[in-house]
Amino acid sequence: MLLEKPNPPPALRQVFRDFGRLYFVNGLVAFVFAVSGPVAVILAVGTRGGLSESDLASWIFGAFFLNGLISLAFCWLYRQPLVILWTIPGAVLVGPALGHLSFAEVIGAYIATGAIMLALGFSGWVRRSMQAVPMPIVMAMVAGVFLRFGLDLVFAVRDDFWIAAPMVAAFLALSTSHRLGRRLPPLIGALLVGALAIAVLGRFDATGLSTLALARPNLYVPAFSWEAMLELVVPLAVTVLAVQNGQGIAVLRAAGHEPPVNAITVACGAGSMISALVGTVPTCLTGPVNAIVSSSGEKSRHYSAAILVGILVLAFGLLSPVFTRLMLATPRTFIAALAGLAMLRVLQAAFTIAFKERFALGALVTLLVTLADVPILHIGGPFWGLTFGFVVSWLLERRDFRPDR
Numbered sequence: 241m242l243l244e245k246p247n248p249p250p251a252l253r254q255v256f257r258d259f260g261r262l263y264f265v266n267g268l269v270a271f272v273f274a275v276s277g278p279v280a281v282i283l284a285v286g287t288r289g290g291l292s293e294s295d296l297a298s299w300i301f302g303a304f305f306l307n308g309l310i311s312l313a314f315c316w317l318y319r320q321p322l323v324i325l326w327t328i329p330g331a332v333l334v335g336p337a338l339g340h341l342s343f344a345e346v347i348g349a350y351i352a353t354g355a356i357m358l359a360l361g362f363s364g365w366v367r368r369s370m371q372a373v374p375m376p377i378v379m380a381m382v383a384g385v386f387l388r389f390g391l392d393l394v395f396a397v398r399d400d401f402w403i404a405a406p407m408v409a410a411f412l413a414l415s416t417s418h419r420l421g422r423r424l425p426p427l428i429g430a431l432l433v434g435a436l437a438i439a440v441l442g443r444f445d446a447t448g449l450s451t452l453a454l455a456r457p458n459l460y461v462p463a464f465s466w467e468a469m470l471e472l473v474v475p476l477a478v479t480v481l482a483v484q485n486g487q488g489i490a491v492l493r494a495a496g497h498e499p500p501v502n503a504i505t506v507a508c509g510a511g512s513m514i515s516a517l518v519g520t521v522p523t524c525l526t527g528p529v530n531a532i533v534s535s536s537g538e539k540s541r542h543y544s545a546a547i548l549v550g551i552l553v554l555a556f557g558l559l560s561p562v563f564t565r566l567m568l569a570t571p572r573t574f575i576a577a578l579a580g581l582a583m584l585r586v587l588q589a590a591f592t593i594a595f596k597e598r599f600a601l602g603a604l605v606t607l608l609v610t611l612a613d614v615p616i617l618h619i620g621g622p623f624w625g626l627t628f629g630f631v632v633s634w635l636l637e638r639r640d641f642r643p644d645r
Contacts, residue, residue: 242364244500246317255316259544262537267548269425270323270532274549275304275556275563276431277582278328283567284392284579285331289338295519297564298458302326302520305455305557310511310523312550314504320497321533321546324507325553326515327524328586329479332385333622334521336613337472343519344463349472350516351462356477357522358509361502374640376594377629378482380603381475381622383590384610386583393580400573402441407434407577430581434574445569453561457518475622480508480524488525495534495542499525598640602633 250258279300286296303326314322334346396404410433414426438444485504492499504525511523533545556563567575594603606629613621633640 243503243506247319249316250319255544255547258541263541263545264548266533266535267545270529271549271552272428273425273532274325274529274553277427277578279567280575280578280582281328281331283575285335289335293564293568294458297561299519300560300564301455301457301557302515302518304553306515307511307523308550308553308557310507312547314507315543315546315550318500319543320499321530321542322499323526323529323546323549324523325526326521327480327484329382329483330476330521333475333479340615341468342463344460345465345468347460347516347519348462348464349468350522351513352469352473353476353522354509354512354516357505357512361505361509364502374599375482376599376603377606377626377633378478379590380594380606380629381610381625382483383587383594384607384625385622386587386590387611389580389583390587392576396573396577400571403434403437403571404573404577406437411581427582431578434578438570438574443571455558455560459517460519471623475626476522480522484524487527488530491527491531492534496539599633599637601637602629605629605632
């Protein structure tokens with residue numbers, strides 16, 4: 241079997257014994273991070289793509305409840321912080337596609353992506369497939385897609401200064417002070433300041449918030465089209481395996497863990513295929529959340545904080561209609577500012593990796609083609625960015641493909 245064997249799962253009494261105040265705080269902070277900026281990204285992408293409130297609530301249900309079940313199972317079986325949620329870059333990739341593809345076609349691409357990951361996980365070829373496309377070219381495509389969120393942050397400050405500007409100021413102040421930033425993460429501080437500004441200015445639309453509704457996810461019938469397959473499947477698979485899972489695995493290894501790479505890939509593939517039926521982007525091993533839960537304390541007890549995250553995201557998924565309506569009741573500039581701030585560090589890392597050393601010309605071509613987002617044969621810019629960038633590097637930067645480089 242190529243799948244890694246789980247550790248003997250702990251008894252419930254052992255889980256409580258391994259839990260403590262430090263792990264409660266880490267788990268709570270990681271949960272708040274997962275449901276603030278990332279949810280704002282879903283809402284920003286979905287509303288721009290014409291999805292209804294019901295579609296968005298169903299998407300959030302699958303992203304948190306279904307993936308929360310996988311997270312709980314993996315954290316318990318492997319005794320490691322293995323929080324498995326959904327791909328933020330994948331959600332961003334889908335945004336432009338919703339302009340010319342139906343949601344059913346996008347869901348069909350989700351299922352195909354999950355099938356590819358499932359096959360790669362069972363075959364053990366994950367590392368080889370992750371190295372097929374040079375990382376600078378992949379990150380240039382990510383930078384091209386994410387740049388829209390940075391620009392939307394600037395536009396939010398221009399269009400709604402008294403909401404967006406205090407959020408940016410709070411984010412910068414907390415990022416500058418290491419001590420304050422550890423107690424209150426900058427993104428959470430920006431969210432709180434933005435919510436306070438909305439309340440003071442009376443910009444909150446409370447219509448329809450009086451009822452408490454549990455999730456009633458939609459079930460979608462996927463549609464499979466060549467346009468959607470070619471435009472989305474390769475970028476989504478590369479993004480999940482190389483960018484998201486690669487980041488999550490690196491974070492956990494840096495904390496002293498040995499994450500089960502093949503088993504994680506299989507779980508992401510199966511999770512993607514199931515959650516796609518309720519309209520959710522592919523499943524992945526989350527980097528930031530696992531970094532938070534494994535940032536302090538004893539390595540052998542990190543999994544207890546991750547289990548807390550899993551329990552909290554289950555509850556969040558069950559109440560997805562309430563939280564979706566709550567976020568949509570705020571001004572669009574609030575969501576744009578929050579999503580833009582959440583993407584800043586990722587955008588910075590994407591540019592750094594893309595233009596640091598090798599494949600710089602191919603990365604530049606990838607960035608430009610992705611930004612232009614000119615569809616060719618009804619296939620959007622991210623796929624052609626990867627394609628043209630790889631071809632340019634193969635023709636003009638052959639030395640960078642050598643192993644010794």
